[in-house]
Amino acid sequence: MKNVIIAGSGNAALCAGIAALENGAKVLMLEKADQDMSGGNTKYTAGAMRFAYENGSSLLPLLQNPDDPRIATTDFGSYPREKFASDLLGFNGGRPLSVEQETLVSESYDAMAWLSSHDVKFDPIYARQSFKKDGRDVFWGGLTLASANEGVGLFDQELDAFTRMGGEIRYNCAVTELVTDGDAVTGVKTSTRETLMADSVILACGGFEANADLRKTHIGDDWDKAKVRGTPHNTGDGLVMAQKLGAQTYGFFGGCHATPMDLHMVDYGNLDIPAGERKNYRKICYFLGVMLNAKGDRFVDEGINFRNYTYAQFGAAIMEQPEHFAWQIFDAKVADLLYAEYNFHDAHYVEAESLDELITKLDGVDQAGATATLSAYNDAVNDDVAFDPTVLDGKSTTGLALAKSNWAQKIDQGPFRAYPVTGGITFTYGGLKVNGQGCILHENGAPISGLYACGEMVGGVFFEGYPGGSGLTSGVVFGRRAGKGAAGS
Ligand SMILES: Cc1cc2nc3c(=O)[nH]c(=O)nc-3n(C[C@H](O)[C@H](O)[C@H](O)COP(=O)(O)OP(=O)(O)OC[C@H]3O[C@@H](n4cnc5c(N)ncnc54)[C@H](O)[C@@H]3O)c2cc1C
Secondary structure, eight states, X not given: OOEEEEEOOSHHHHHXXXXXXXXXXEEEEEOSSOTTTTTGGGGGSOOEEOOOBSSHHHHGGGBSOTTOGGGGGEEOOOBOHHHHHHHHHTTSTTOOOOHHHHHHHHXXXXXXXXXXXXXXXXXXXXXXXXXXXXXXXXXXXXXXXXXXXXXXXXXXXXXXXXXXXXXEEESSOOEEEXXXXXXXXXXXXXXXXXXXXXXXEEEOOOOSTTOHHHHHHHTOGGGGGOEESSOTTOSSHHHHHHHHTTBOEESOTTOEEEEEEETTSOSSOOTTSOTTOTTTXXXXXXXXXXXXXXXXXXXXXXXXXXXXXXXXXXXXXXXXXXXXXXXXXXXXXXXXXXXXXXXXXXXXXXXXXXXXXHHHTOTTOOHHHHHHHHHHHHHHBOTTSOOOTTSOOOOOBSSOSSOOOSSOOOOOSSSEEEEEEEEEEEEEOOEEOBOTTSEEEBTTSSEEEEEEEOGGGXXXXXXXXXXXXXXXXXHHHHHHHHHHHHHHO
């Protein structure tokens, strides 16, 4: 029986653990954080997972409650592999699909079915991914399921499966160094001053998003100022330890997943808020209004695509603006469509009966610039096209240098609201090169015997953007591989 040590306890670590146990290994998971903060970024997620599927029937085996009567009046559509692949390709900045992306697409449904076989179950994301249309719930954007009770629920269900199968987990126990014998990894040293030997070590320590120095080095000068949406513990430890052994870095280090967030949020995500409110100050309904920077200018096409395809890039777009902030502006027509977090008790916003009055309340914004931008925007809205948030409705502006391509409604009905936002980093894209068994490759191209990686630590999965819900699926696909590989090595 192989002894496997896993560093980390997020989605990727737990999937690796379940797969290693399934393949006959004895597994010890070491987590840097205490028990409450274990589970890494996984716990902060909405638990939404993107995968290729044929139709609504393909989703039934994955559901916690397949007999829910609402399902009969729901249009789940389909999400073919080709569409998943082209969605990823759309963010590659001209690069072809990587081997890792091809793997993610082709194994995505199977990964969900595998999780479901371990009693990890899912619910349709009615509140965020569907709109009512002619009495039916119509899903849009290819993202349909999330784990029950979001990321915490995913973590709980996976941890249950892991411990049920005999896996062991220790908290407050960071892996600080890899132990080697010749070129092979044979164990780890820990923050508890122990040396633990193993046949294989799987690094599932997340990315370097919570390390301000590494962010500055790799992503850019201003990124030390970004808010962090998730755990403070993902400081790139796994990456640094593997690099010391000559591991090959891989993927796009200059980019990251970053999202519009409440400007006044705390520096890291907050797990102490109730389920259903764990969006951690996220503000991604910009597609229903417009965003203005300090000059009062718009700076992105807020309606260029469904927000699943833009929210991970628009955080960086805000970070590029003067003083790294923007205001999202909405009128009363869309008040009911704004996601719940816009009305959380600690959401920051200003409100006014008239647009002119609202503009006077936009701290840090050039008022003349904002007035001119909003007036030009309202004049450019095409009122002949109907507004329909379930599709790319083509209700666009005409004649603006920077168009709003869909869902462009006049901002003209009070009361008006504006929300101050900044960029919050979710996770980093650069990582390590692994082979088909999840084994980390040395710079010389050879596998580093006994050393595996999964989750955010795998490079080459995302480059210049991200179709929402792909991170968790990637953790399952590459976690499962690493667990199987480590159990067999
Ligand atoms: C607010 C938020 C919302 C998100 N929503 C979604 C979503 O709905 N769908 C989606 O697909 N993705 C989402 N993501 C992205 C998703 O969280 C990640 O892709 C995924 O959780 C990464 O899993 P992981 O296991 O690689 O890392 P993590 O879950 O972050 O786990 C890494 C773990 O390693 C531990 N660790 C770090 N260093 C060490 C060390 N030296 N020794 C031991 N342990 C260590 C950390 O404490 C942590 O527990 C979201 C992220 C955030 C922050």
